[in-house]
Amino acid sequence: MSGRWIEREPMYLSFDVYNCAYCGKNVPRHVWLEDIDGDDVPFCTPEVADIHQRTRLRSDPTTRRPDADLGITEQLRLVRQNCKALRRD
Amino acid sequence: MTALSTPPEGRPPAADLAIDQVTLTVIDNYLATTCREMGIAMMRTAYSPMFNESLDFSCVLFDAKGRLSAQAEFCPSQIGTIKFTVEWMIDELGPDIYRPGDVIIMNDPYRGSGHIPEHTLLKAVFHGDEIVGFVANCAHLAEPGAKAPGGLAGDATDIFQEGLRIPPLWLQREGVPQEDVWKIIFANHRTPKVTYGDLMAMVGSLNVAERRLTGLIDTYGYDTVTTATEDLINIAERRMSEEIRRIPDGEYRFSDIIEDDGVAEGSYVIDCTVVVDGGNVACDFTGSDGQAAGPMNATYAVTASAVYNAFMHITDPTIPRNEGCYRPINIIAPPGTIVNCEFPAPLVGGNTEVSPRITDIIFGALADPLPERIPASLGGTSCCFLFGGQHPDNDDLYSHFHFEGIGWGGRPAADGNSQVIVINGNCRNTPVEVFESRYPLRVDSYRLLEDSGGPGLNRGGLGIERVLTMAADEVTVSAIFNRMRVDPFGIHGGKPGANSGIFVRLAGEESWSTFSEKFGTMSPSKFSNIRLRRGDQVRIVAPGGGGWGDPLERSADRVVADVAEGLVTPEAAQRDYGLTVERRNGAWDATPTAARGGDS
Amino acid sequence: MSEVWVGVDTGGTFTDLLAFNSEGQLFAAKTPSTPDDDTRAFLTGLSALQASAGFEPSDVVGLHYGTTVALNAVLQKRWPSLGFIVTHGYREMIEIARQTVPGDWGAIYTWVKPPRVVPLENVRQVRGRITHTGEVLEEMSTDDVRSAAEFFKAKGINAVALCFMHSYLDPSHEQRAREVFREIHPDCFLTISSDVLPEFREYERAMTTCLNAALMPLVTDYLDSLDSRLKGAGYSAPLLLMRSSGGLSQSDRVVEQPATIAYSGPSAGVLGMAWLAEQIGEDKVLTYDMGGTSTDVALVEDGRPLLTTEGLLDIYPMGMPSIDIVSIGAGGGSIASLGTGDRLRVGPESAGADPGPVCYGKGGTQPTVTDANLVLGRIPDYLLGGDMPLDAQAALDAVGTVGGKIGLAPEEFAYGILQLAAARMSAAVRQVSIARGRDPREYALFAFGGAGPLHAAELADQLGIRRIVIPPRPGLGSCLGLLAADIQASAVQTVNTRAENISPDRIGDTFADLEAKVVADIRGQGIATPTTERFADLCYVGMATELTVPVPDGPVSDAGLDAAVDAFHAEHRRTYGYHYAGEQPVEFVNLRVRGAGPLPRIELAETTPREGSVDDAVLGDRDVYYGPRHGKQRTRLYDRDRLAVNHEVSGPAIIVEYDSTVLVPPAAVTRVDALGNLIIHLG
Secondary structure, X not given: OEEEEEEOOOOOOOOOOXXXXXXXXXXXXXXXXXXXXXXXXXXXXXXXXXXXXXXXXXXXXXXXXXXXXXXXXXXXXXXXXHOOOOOOO | OXXXXXXXXXXXXXXXXOOOHHHHHHHHHHHHHHHHHHHHHHHHHOOOHHHHOOOOEEEEEXXXXXXXXXXXXOOHHHHHHHHHHHHHHHHXXXXXXXXXXXXXXXXXXXXXOOOOOEEEEEEEEEEOOEEEEEEXXXXXXXXOOOOOOOOOOOOOOOHHHHOOOOOOEEEEEOOEEOHHHHHHHHHHOOOHHHHHHHHHHHHHHHHHHHHHHHXXXXXXXXXXXXXXXXXXXXXXXXXXXXXXXXXXXXEEEXXXXXXXXXXXXXXXXXXXXXEEEOOEEEEEOOOOOEOOOOOOOOOHHHHHHHHHHHHHHHOOOOOOOOHHHHOOEEEEOOOOEOOEOOOOOOOOOHXXXXXXXXXXXXXXXXXXXXXXXXXXXXXXXXXXXXXXXXXXXXXXXXXXXXXXOEOOOOOOOOOOOOOEOOOOOOOOOOOHHHHHHHOOEEEEEEEEOOOOOOOOOEOOOOOEEEEEEEOOOEEEEEEEOOOOOOOOOOEOOOOOOOOOEEEEEOOOOOOOEEHXXXXXOOOOOEEEEEEEEOOOXXXXXXXXXXXXXXXXXXXXXXXXXXXXXXXXXXXXXXXXXXXXXXXXXXXXXXXXXXXXXXXX | OOXXXXXXXXXXXXXXXXXXXXXXXXXXXXXXXOOOOHXXXXXXXXXXXXXXXXXXXXHEEEEEEEOOHHHHHHXXXXXXXXXXXXXXXXXXXXXHOOOOOOOOOOOOOOOOOOOOOOOHHHEEEEOOEEOOOOOEEEOOOHHHHHHHHHHHHHXXXXXXXXXXXXXXXXXXXXXXXXXXXXXXXXXXXXXXXXHHOOOOOHHHHHHHHHHHHHHHHHHHHHHHHHHHHHHHOOOOOOEEEEOOOOOEEEHHHHOOOHHHHOOHHHHHHHHXXXXXXXXXXXXXXXXXEEOOOOEEEEEEEOOEEOEEOOEEEOOEEEOOOEEOXXXXXXXXXXXXXXXXXXXXXXXXXXXXXOOOOHHHOOOOOOOEHHHHHHHOOOOOOEEHHHOEEOOHHHHHHHHHHHHHHOOOOXXXXXXXXXXXXXXXXXXXXXXXXXXXXXXXXXXXXXXXXXXXXXXHHHHHHHHOOOEEXXXXXXXXXXXXXXXXXXXXXXXXXXXEEEHHHOOHHHHHHHHHHHHHHHHHHHHOOOOOOOEEEEEEEEEEXXXXXXXXXXXXXXXXXXXXXXXXXXXXXXXXHHHHOOOOOOOOOEEXXXXXXXXXXXXXXXXXXXXXXXXXXXXXXXXXXXXEEOOOOOOEEEEEEEEHHHOOOOOEEEXXXXXXXXXXXXXXXXXXXXXXXXXXXXXXXXX
């Protein structure tokens, strides 16, 4: 997996918002773009992108990955430490 | 030691805190009272009744790293949104751009604000040359310059119809008002003088907080204050985790419906799975319907705030309100859904209607795992009724956002309260004598509506009925209501509370009609800019709360007391509670019906 | 024979009495209160005072009384079954209230709306409607009033409140209803809202009216009983009661408006400090009254206490003007404890007088503010001049036990308790000052009550105040106010008229009516030459908060009204930081007249010694802990009674007197002024 940080300029003529593909929060300025199957997918942080890739917390059985290698406890702990929507340091 | 059991991983136990408990408590109190003083300053100085009668605003402090360090709770729906709003403002502008005396304004819901009427002001606080924190407040301005007076257009189809959208802009630079910005705002608001007074009150409130924050640093030094703030955030996080541990681990799912969006037919499902694991909880809204065509959408910040609000109500209220108490609560809200709409969807009703619905959904999901704390559904709508026009007494333009309280749901230990404000705002009503002196509408009655509380072992609170008569040649009205078609639910065998409603009776007519029937609005509960004439009447019905527990188990004494006070009619006592209640020889008497195991 | 004026203040623990005679002599007495029947302590104290001062009952020409009878009745909800009559369509006005949830985070699952003062089954509606302009939209239904009167009569309800919409503009419906009601149920105490509080905001007016009705039977009985006991003991002087607004009134006036004496005692205290401030030329004063269970603070400017019409009586709004006193549950008996998450709390729980602080040795186990003071060496190990010994070891153990749980030594923890108590009090002070745009640093702190002088320095430090004034006999602050007050009466009328539409003649007529009412009231109380002052409450059109400004006497002219409007703009800028002069129309909301009937006033007799050496006042030395900044310091103790005028004492010092202890912290200096006040300048 690979990705990069981008730092956005304050919006001027155009208005577009990046939502973290994991939690849905819109991310203001510093966005992690993860390369997933050739697309740039935005995340709060690379760690969240990693969690996203390894599993989906989502309860909807159609989107939850059956091969998830992280239990819910572990996911929540990682999210809590890494998702920018959930904490700032 | 009195309190803590095992602290969660990675956090120091209380005795290891870097600051002694006394200093910590003094600083905690100081920060909290600073927020409260901001609120007092704002309430006393603002112009519109939204502020000074209804108290629809909030005040917060952030530390230099952009972490929420304290807040005061004048309006609960803003407690969570303002955190996102201020974080966005600080992040979008970057850290090095502020000068002492700068004040920044923002109201863009797509940048973390709740909806357009809510304006947030931010000021960086300096001690010497250093930024030592941020102070901010957020308030609902009565007039944001939308397509409908008062801002809440029930049939808006995009954000641009909902008012003047303001990205982060300098309202004041180094103490000097930025006239260009003020002029644009005034030119777009129907009542600019009211806007001026309200914004000035907000600026004054920031100044109060700035002085207090620098005073604290003068007394204790920046390092001590910073360390104390970090300790307080950690304590709050740990205590909130402790509270969440009380809920058994598991996945709890619940859904409810937004009945229509004011623009297109069809209802929207909000679906949430609450995942509790140890001291953490995630509220996952995956599976909720796509975003609405009309203004019944919530932003991520509104959804998160509603979730926070639910947890604040069912956990220890003495936990310091800072960054830490939100950390254990995680929200997953897929973009493009009704709980996280995408630009440029309309969304003004998200904050007033979707927000209380989400709070109810969280309660619904936790009703079984946390039975001792969870109430039945609240009335769950703000009953937004907007009106404006030209006042016949003085030709001034006026506009007003009127809302009603509702009945609370029945609770494990008590009946729901009647006619109290919906959970997402803790706003006072406007006295009728003030209302009538200010606006050309007369209030013919303002009364509790009998039988509107959901029957239950513990009854839901009652809603109200208010009848208004237009006392000007023309009054333009708009509305956003919910729970007109979908009942406020009961739990544990309780029955639903009564629905809301808004009805019209034109001068000379006998009976009440819905606005759809009379004016062809798509929705009976969400519409904008209907012109009424002198003598026309509007009847507002606020919903009751759902019942808790089987009404047949409610004691006869309590049913009789309700009948005696006129809260429940004898017919409803018979139908819902299985009791024939009659007055005989000056005393009330109750006989069980067959439903209650009686003879009759 | 010389004439005597007596002030009697009933407190929670003690009833204090202070008297002066026409020769300027002062006498004081103190007796335990008798909460089951306050008249007992009143009479006991009076005979003790009489014995020590050597006057006859017939010498007494004025009896001024600060009473808690009304407040206690409300706090204990002791009132008879009440009725309420309201405009049709508003049956649940009191139930609905202002629809908010009190407290910090309106807990949905815990908060239960408290029971209303009138249950819904005792509410009756009457048709008839007056609009916001005073127009009669529908005539009042006398049939409805009759049926209500019959209903209450049949139910045996003998106290009824009545409130119709917009009655502040036109009381005719309410007055007519009263006539009709009395024909049917003549023995009922009936109180109408346009008499009690002719101001808009129906819920607040109705609640004030209901509380008034609730208190009428009880206060009437109480004052009748006190009156007959006084007569029986030979006292024939008129009984004057202190109202919450800071003026005295004869008891026959008070029984019509008993809700106005709720904060009788605390108001007297503020008034005492206001009077003292005038004597010594302090124009900005913060009064600070700290007792065993609570602390009251208020602002005084130019010798006048600031008033509010947004007061609370227990949980109920009380719209009648009262001194803007903020009261919090922090006093000498406040308990320090650890809450959830080891959060340290001081108060509002109080050990009260029984068992009292741990050091009283009467069974208290939780450390209190008083125990903390003892641990730090700030008070001697006795109270009341040695009458009451204190158990210092028990206090140390109790403070040490709780402090140990969070790793603090007893002295550190004791110091923390005082810091937190002061933090709560300073928050209360900021609440009164910030709401009015005042900066507490510009004010002098007048500390009184049993515990005020001991805590004043900490509080002043947190507020940035540099000057503290401590009157002689700080425990008698309320009595001082009772003997420094005038008879007062006031009247108000809501007008709700824009300044540009106003007719000076109409305003003049309204003021004349109000003045006639006030003057007649005061003359009826035996004062031949009352003075009156005019005020108006103004606001910007559409704004909800009004400000009160003076209006010139004499014929009302456009110029006089313009002056009032200018004064309003200026006060708005002072209070809120901005104004709309020339931008936004101004509305006259209420017109007010306040009248005063002057009474002879106490003179602070020159009881303070004029000569002697400071050294003569020294009682000894002790170690006192002043917190991390100053540490423990050897501190000299002085006897206040032996400090003479112009004596100076440098801190750290402790000055002991009969019912109070004064702390002068390190780096502060105190001086005795000509009237015997201690003026402390903080370093």
